[in-house]
Amino acid sequence: MPDAPSPEALAPSLVGEEYEVEVGPVAHGGHCVARTEAGRVLFVRHTLPGERVVARVTEGREDSRFLRADAVEILEASKDRIEAPCPFSGPGKCGGCDWQHAKPGAQRRLKADVLAEQLQRLAGMTPEDVSWDGTLEPAPGDKLPAGEVPAWRTRVQYAVDDEGRAGLRKHRSHEVQPVDHCMIAAPGVTELGIERRTWEGIVTVEATAATGSQDRQVVLTPRPGARLPIVELDRPVSVLRVGEKDKALHRVHGRDFVRERADERTWRVGAGGFWQVHPKAAELLVDAVMRGLTPRKGEMALDLYCGVGLFAGALADRVGETGAVLGIESAKRAVEDAQRNLEDFDRVRIERGKVETVLPRTGITEADIVVLDPPRAGAGKRTVEHIASLGPRRIAYVACDPAALARDLKYFKDAGYAPRFLRAFDLFPMTHHMECVAVLEPVQKAG
Incomplete structure (x- = not known):
């Protein structure tokens, strides 16, 4: 080398x-x-x-x-400029928020411009081509006057500096900006008082405040060789630690999961497992996906990158006892949670592994409807082509990255699928992130 x-x-x-x-x-x-x-x-x-x-x-x-x-x-x-409400926002400070200095409506317009540009550049599509109205929809309760910040983030990972002060990373840096209050943190996180105590011997503190339950959880990552401190927070909380040698999560006190609520069901989410961070996001996305797919009794449905089974459960409810749902997820703990969450559905199966590996091995040759919610990198050409080969009447693509969405929409277009509609949601106010739902149909049926 x-x-x-x-x-x-x-x-x-x-x-x-x-x-x-x-x-x-x-x-x-x-x-x-x-x-x-x-x-x-x-x-x-x-x-x-x-x-x-x-x-x-x-x-x-x-x-x-x-x-x-x-x-x-x-x-x-x-x-469109305003004085940033957060004292830790600005050059050389916290890197968590990108648009504190922009009016809320301007933030959504900026994100819409980004999505439109990515669709045009990477997929060759206009908003009209994807039946998108060109706007980002705020979550209920987030449409606030300029200068007011929605407290939406139900999971916050604090970094800890050499003096034991909790803070957040600076932009593209490992350097810590100590904070006494994160304005976008949900009330349930703020109530834990993470920023108000010293964390000697700790590298990171991840705090979670569940939606729909009173579950609160803190995951601590100790510095090498450091002893875990006695944790006394401002309210009852489950505590876990990251093992120094195995990097696995070990329960210290309380449950090793939190209970979330969406689509009239309670969902068990293990420590470190994925769940939408905005308290309204899971419900909004399930509603958008189900409205787009219009599941029918007796249909065969796929939930790819299924996590703890949110969309799989919603599909199972709607396809009924004569339908079937297959979920695929790579994370071991998420699969265990999904199986437990969906154990009352006889015709739901959850397989563990990478989608691009497991899906071809299932022997499934056709499906009626498909949901995919891939990680930030997207699904990729190989997986898109396999999904299209199953001939679903509709596909719902949930995307957290506009560039990955645009690339995969191009692959779907090449495979004979076109967007029936696209919706974009501002589920990460003050940041550049967004969430999109694109519903696709075979080209001959589009429109």
Whole structure:
């Protein structure tokens, strides 16, 4: 393996250099695009389209294709700019929120612009092509006046600095920004008082406040060789720790799961398992998916990347005793939870493994309806082609990343499926993230 280049061989760093620039369009990732007078591309955070700012480089060298930068001085402000409500938001501070400095309506427009751009660039599709109205829908209760922040995040992973102070990571950094209150944390998380105590010997503290139950959970990751501290929080809570050697979760006190509520059912979610972070998200997404698929009694349904079985359970309810549901999930604990959550459905089966490996082995040659909720990287061409080969009458694709969604929609298009409609949800206010649901049909049936 070749030796790493010496510092002398690297192009000079431009970190700290400042450029006065006109800010262009928003880009995926919570920044906007600008160019220096010499034509060099900057991806600038803490700014808005149309502004004139002083941008200070945070990453990049003379030979870099582009530079990353923060807007450290606003020379001409956008009408959509507000004073960031959070004192920990801004250049060099917490990296959790991207758009604290934008009015809520502007945040949703910026995200819609990103989704439209990704669809056009990666899939060659317009909003009209996917029957999308071009907007992001806020969750109920999140449409607040400028300057007010919805407290929505039911799971927060705090980092701990060398002095034992809880905080959040700075943007693209391991450095910790200590905080005394995270404004987007749900009340159930804030009530635990994580930020108000010292965490000696701890690397991270992950706090979860379940929706629909009073379950609260804290997962601690100790520093190597450190003893677990006595945990005294502001309310009863289950405590787990990450093993120093095996990295597995070990129960210290209370349950090793929380109970969530959605679609008129209670769902068991093991520590570290996936559940939507916004308290309204699970219900909203189930409703959007079921409305799009219109399941019928007796149908065969697939739930791919099924997690703890949320969509599988909703499908099973609707296809009835004469229907069947197969869920596929790779995480061992999630499969165990899904099997327990759905044990009262005789015709639901949960298989463990990667979708691209397990689905071909099932022997299933056709399916009526399919839900897929892949990780951020998307499903990929191979899986999309296999799903299409099963000939489902409708497919519901739940996506947390617009770029992955656009790529996979292109693969579906090539495989003969077109969007019947697309809905986009602003389930991560103040950040650049969004959630989408695209419902597809065979091209000959579309429209």
